[in-house]
Amino acid sequence: MIPQDIVDDILRRTSIADVIGRNVALKKSGHNYKGLCPFHNDKNNPSLHVSEQKGLYHCFSCQAGGNAITFMKEYHKLDFIDAVKALGEMAGIDVESYLGNQKDLLPLRNKIKTMHEITQEHFHKTLFKSRTRGNLLAVKILKSRKIDRDTAIMFGLGFGGEGRDDLFKLLQSKGFSVEEILASGLCGKNDYGKFYDRFRNRITFPIQDNDGNIIAFGGRIIDQSSKAKYINSPETPIFKKSSVLYAWNFAKDNVSESGEAVLVEGYLDVIRMFQNGFANAAAPLGTGLTEDRIAYLKNKFDSIDKIDLLSSPRQKFQTSPLYPFQFIKNEGNPYKEVCRFRCRLSLYSICLAGLSMATRPKRSTL
Ligand SMILES: [Zn+2]
Numbered sequence: 001m002i003p004q005d006i007v008d009d010i011l012r013r014t015s016i017a018d019v020i021g022r023n024v025a026l027k028k029s030g031h032n033y034k035g036l037c038p039f040h041n042d043k044n045n046p047s048l049h050v051s052e053q054k055g056l057y058h059c060f061s062c063q064a065g066g067n068a069i070t071f072m073k074e075y076h077k078l079d080f081i082d083a084v085k086a087l088g089e090m091a092g093i094d095v096e097s098y099l100g101n102q103k104d105l106l107p108l109r110n111k112i113k114t115m116h117e118i119t120q121e122h123f124h125k126t127l128f129k130s131r132t133r134g135n136l137l138a139v140k141i142l143k144s145r146k147i148d149r150d151t152a153i154m155f156g157l158g159f160g161g162e163g164r165d166d167l168f169k170l171l172q173s174k175g176f177s178v179e180e181i182l183a184s185g186l187c188g189k190n191d192y193g194k195f196y197d198r199f200r201n202r203i204t205f206p207i208q209d210n211d212g213n214i215i216a217f218g219g220r221i222i223d224q225s226s227k228a229k230y231i232n233s234p235e236t237p238i239f240k241k242s243s244v245l246y247a248w249n250f251a252k253d254n255v256s257e258s259g260e261a262v263l264v265e266g267y268l269d270v271i272r273m274f275q276n277g278f279a280n281a282a283a284p285l286g287t288g289l290t291e292d293r294i295a296y297l298k299n300k301f302d303s304i305d306k307i308d309l310l311s312s313p314r315q316k317f318q319t320s321p322l323y324p325f326q327f328i329k330n331e332g333n334p335y336k337e338v339c340r341f342r343c344r345l346s347l348y349s350i351c352l353a354g355l356s357m358a359t360r361p362k363r364s365t366l
Contacts, residue, residue, distance in 0.1 A: 002081065002084055002095055002098055002099065003098055003109075005109075006084075006088075006093065006095065006098050007069075007084055009091075009093065009209075010084060010087050010088050010091050010093055010095070011055060011067060011068060011069070011087075012210055013091035013092070013093070013210075013243075014055070014068045014087050014090065014091055015052060016050055016051075016052060016055050016056065016057060016067065016068045016071070017033050017050050017052045018090075019068045019071060019072070019087065019090070020033075020035070020048075020050055020057060020068075020071055021033075023038065023075060024036065024037075024038055024048065026050060027046070029049075031051070031052070031053060032049055032050060032051050032052070033049070033050040033051075033052070034046040034048065034049055034050070035048045035050070036048065037059040037061060037062060037064065038075060039059060039062050039064040039074065039075075040059065040061055040062035040064070042059075042061065045061075047059050047060045047061040047062075048064075053256075055067050055068065057070075057071060068087055069083045069084060069087065072086055072087060081095075081099075091243075092240070092242065092243045093240070093243065108180065108183060108237055109237045109238050111176060111180050111184075112180070112183060112184045112236055112237060112238050113213060113214075113215070113238060115171055115174075115176060115180070115181065115184045115186060116184070116186070116206075116213075116214040116215065116216075116217075116238075117214060118170065118171065118174060119167060119171070119186055119214075119217070120156060120158065120206050120214050122158075122161075122167060122170060123158025123159060123160060123161075123199070123204045123206075123217075124156055124157070124158040125158075126158060126159045126160070126161050127139070127152070127157060127158045127159040127203075127204075130159075130161075132162060133162070134159065134161070134162040134201055134222055135159050137222040137223060138159040138203045138222050141203060141220075141222060142157065142203065145268050145272065146272070146275075147268070147271055147272070147275065148275065151271055151274065151275045154250075154274075155205065155206075155247070155250075155271050155274075156205075156206045156214075157203060157204065157205060157271075158203070158204040158206070159202075159203060159204065159222075160197060160198075160199030160200045160201060160202045160203075160204050160219060161197065161200055161201075162200060162201055163197070163200065164194075164196050164197065164200060165187070165194075165195050165196055165197055166197060166200075167186060167187060167197040167199075167200075168181060168187040168195045168196070168197055171184075171186070171187070178195070181195075183236060183237070184236060185198065185216070185233040185234045185235075185236045185239070186198055186199070186217070186233070198217075198219070198231070198233070199217055199219040199231075201221065201222055201223070201225060201226070202219030202220055202221055202222065202231070203219065203220045203222060204217050204218070204219050205217060205218040205219070205220070205246070205267040207232070207233070207239070207244060207246055207285065208249045209244070209249065210248060210249050210252060211249065212249050215238045215239045215244070216232060216233035216236070216238075216239040216241075216244070217232070217233050218230060218231070218232050218233075218246070218267050218285070219231050219232075220267070220268075230266065230267075232285055241285050242285075244285055245282040245283065245284060245285075246267055246270055246282060246283040246284075246285055247270045247271075247274070247281065247282045247283065248282045250274065250279065251279060251280050251281060251282045254279040254280040255280045255282075266283055267283065269281075269283060270282060270283045
């Protein structure tokens with residue numbers, strides 16, 4: 001058995017038009033796609049309809065239909081588990097790891113989710129309520145980046161507090177075991193065997209899945225006490241870094257509406273984009289765009305018209321596997337539109353400089 005939330009997650013991340021388009025030539029027709037049905041002798045009257053939005057296909061002649069899993073089962077003659085595994089592979093989710101010891105894993109996943117909710121409430125409250133030195137510094141940084149209070153609330157920004165293990169103690173007091181707390185990635189254990197809060201002395205950015213559940217945190221330093229300016233949660237049973245885009249839960253509807261996504265580099269960049277009216281911005285986590293992450297982005301973005309990728313400096317692009325912005329040019333892509341990458345360095349520097357962007361800047365293609 002594969003846990004239902006994993007199956008749901010895979011279906012959410014799957015583009016059904018992409019899955020079917022690998023085997024059937026699909027043509028865009030309004031919001032949907034049409035093609036010749038492979039399940040009956042469909043000669044020249046395309047009766048297979050595919051709805052990307054609903055994640056379903058249906059043949060008006062032979063009544064074949066279902067979701068991406070059904071298609072994998074029917075077309076490739078797979079059983080349920082192998083169908084989910086194949087889709088998981090495309091979506092960057094390793095289904096195998098849930099098959100072995102999922103009995104032990106499932107309760108832990110739920111516990112880790114709950115710990116993240118408790119932690120979020122704690123961090124968010126700390127930012128707005130306490131008046132300690134660290135808290136004031138955190139607020140000062142957000143102000144200097146011109147992040148207003150409403151935006152900070154919308155993105156659930158917080159402060160990790162100054163105590164070494166306040167969060168650790170809070171989670172323990174809620175009944176979580178040391179092992180469970182360590183597995184959540186929210187706290188760690190140092191070389192002397194002492195427990196510590198990973199995000200202490202940092203501004204915190206909750207990282208959410210597509211449904212808005214908090215699955216990890218990012219943290220930014222408030223002073224020079226640590227060399228790492230930004231850190232993320234380590235990978236946990238609920239968090240796979242390369243499979244998450246920061247703020248995608250906020251951006252996804254706007255992206256599918258406008259057919260346009262803007263990728264920027266960091267948390268504060270995304271937040272400033274939203275604050276300035278660009279509600280289709282998101283950021284990969286971490287600095288490098290690895291092969292893994294690109295595969296994920298490709299999977300996510302195949303069905304939309306274009307992505308604007310914003311980053312600096314320009315060198316970073318020239319050495320990245322994205323250069324020259326054409327990885328989306330996929331020969332097997334059933335869509336007429338070829339996704340393009342554009343780099344708007346000017347916009348990015350404006351964003352970084354914290355200036356207001358009242359009007360949509362002109363595009364400049366590299
Ligand atoms: Zn049919």
